[in-house]
Ligand code: SF4
Ligand code: SF4
């Protein structure tokens with residue numbers, strides 16, 4: 196059974212008003228990116244000696260790649276757990292992952308202080324196997340290539356040259372397997388990066404040995420949620436058919452992951468005697484409560500047999516989880532990051548514009564590609 | 578049969594990836610030990626008079642420009658470490674701030690520069706080995722020729738020492754390298770560090786780590802008010818000592834054990850947290866991080882095995898789903914369509 200005929204380009208006009216609006220934001224972002232390259236990072240950002248990482252690393256790379264875990268989550272579901280019924284969702288998910296990771300990689304490049312020497316991380320002679328950053332860097336780099344290969348059949352199909360891909364076809368399963376392994380490795384490592392920061396990460400988010408577990412669980416939760424989010428938005432904005440019945444099954448996986456996550460998360464706080472910090476009247480405690488609520492509310496919705504069948508409830512749950520996972524990472528890396536007295540950080544306007552510009556480019560690319568290429572699943576023929 | 582084993586291996590390794598963090602704790606390595614001929618400095622806050630001779634000499638040795646802070650254009654007024662400043666003298670103050678080395682209405686100086694950690698976070702975190710600990714001397718040097726400017730070393734340094742030159746389009750990481758970087762090499766040439774050489778009171782003393790630690794401990798056992806001949810310069814070959822009454826020392830040598838210890842150690846009569854030292858346990862974060870990192874790798878049963886298992890599973894499932902390509906590209910259909918048109 197093949198699904199080929201069931202994918203098609205959306206085919207509506209590309210230059211819509213919202214597309215132009217996004218284009219303006221992208222242009223402002225690009226302006227400041229150029230400024231950064233010409234005048235140095237300090238000209239654009241509020242980074243300083245205590246806060247070497249700001250929203251560029253934390254949003255573009257740490258949060259952005261997790262938001263791009265849809266392809267990863269679906270690949271596990273479809274190809275590892277053999278759930279073929281999710282095929283209709285794979286192409287848009289892979290596309291979103293490709294864009295998310297590619298722009299995350301691009302974000303990492305312009306955040307790199309010595310970007311013209313970036314190739315040093317590719318030279319084995321320089322590798323420091325103790326450094327978590329090495330693993331993250333190499334895995335993300337390789338995964339971007341894997342995603343390009345995974346997506347390759349789509350443009351070839353568009354060009355009517357799919358038969359040219361027979362050789363790739365024979366080995367693509369290998370790249371799919373790599374596409375499951377690599378995010379597992381680098382997403383857990385993104386968490387491990389917090390360990391060496393030690394006391395600078397506020398106790399509520401410094402879980403040392405458990406960091407990789409939390410990172411991989413939140414990445415998977417966000418991966419499944421982003422699939423739900425994208426499909427629901429596609430239904431609303433692009434007039435795509437509702438996939439609610441399929442989605443409601445995916446939510447079972449989320450319920451499991453969420454339960455395990457919350458169990459370990461609170462277990463860690465309890466065992467290390469850190470629950471008291473939640474009651475402090477400060478920003479960290481507030482952010483913790485906000486983050487936790489965003490994890491717990493969807494759990495309540497998705498556990499409910501009736502509610503999880505409703506598209507709107509699904510969208511609410513999915514959105515909450517995306518916010519929750521993003522906030523978890525923002526809190527751990529930035530809001531709850533305290534290098535000691537004398538340092539403060541809040542992103543500058545140009546810094547925010549660069550990040551918004553990247554998001555705009557990503558959405559524009561997604562819209563453009565689904566309108567031109569056969570990515571989205573077509574309604575079942577009656 | 579074989580497939581089943583593959584499946585087991587893959588599921589096992591996938592589970593291990595997620596649980597590796599938990600189990601990994603058992604794998605964590607010990608803190609690193611001091612290098613065999615570790616050199617360092619002892620900074621005695623009670624001797625420091627805040628003259629900033631060390632700051633000036635440091636700038637001279639390292640070819641750093643003075644730092645102008647806002648309107649105060651008349652003098653080098655670095656407030657903290659930066660891309661132009663490897664060494665800075667800070668002040669602690671309480672109340673009216675009149676009495677040196679006392680908590681009540683007192684003040685005290687504190688020198689901030691690289692502590693040359695025994696188990697350095699900056700070295701552990703750097704992906705490209707641009708931060709290095711010297712095998713014999715334990716000096717931590719930075720090598721800009723390979724550095725990619727990711728600034729992970731900054732996040733991994735408990736003392737916020739490495740600084741990036743944010744104001745330059747082609748900036749680099751800057752930090753104290755104990756005056757022994759290529760082109761300076763004061764230690765290799767048998768000299769002492771610049772800051773120790775010019776320190777008029779012996780507040781900054783150069784020497785072997787073990788000797789400095791012994792000297793620090795000796796000072797802590799002295800009786801308050803007794804006169805002591807404080808050595809100056811290089812502990813192995815000191816210049817004329819500075820005689821002074823012994824203050825009321827805190828019974829703590831900062832850097833003996835903190836996060837695995839440092840080669841630059843501090844003593845003071847003011848508690849170290851008041852001087853802005855970070856809250857550190859004896860266990861280094863680098864050792865925990867590396868333990869988890871290597872634990873994950875070994876639990877993934879060497880990613881290769883995991884990949885082999887995953888590949889077998891994915892291959893079986895794509896075939897079973899009639900989707901060999903994994904992206905649903907139907908070649909026959911495609912060719913048929915081409916034939917029709
Ligand atoms: S103080 Fe910081 S920069 Fe210096 S050795 Fe220790 S971790 Fe590295
Ligand atoms: S900024 Fe340079 S020295 Fe620091 S961790 Fe990155 S590559 Fe290493």
Ligand code: SF4
Nearest residue numbers: 635664753770771772
């Ligand atoms: S050892 Fe050299 S580089 Fe380091 S603070 Fe002293 S003078 Fe400056």
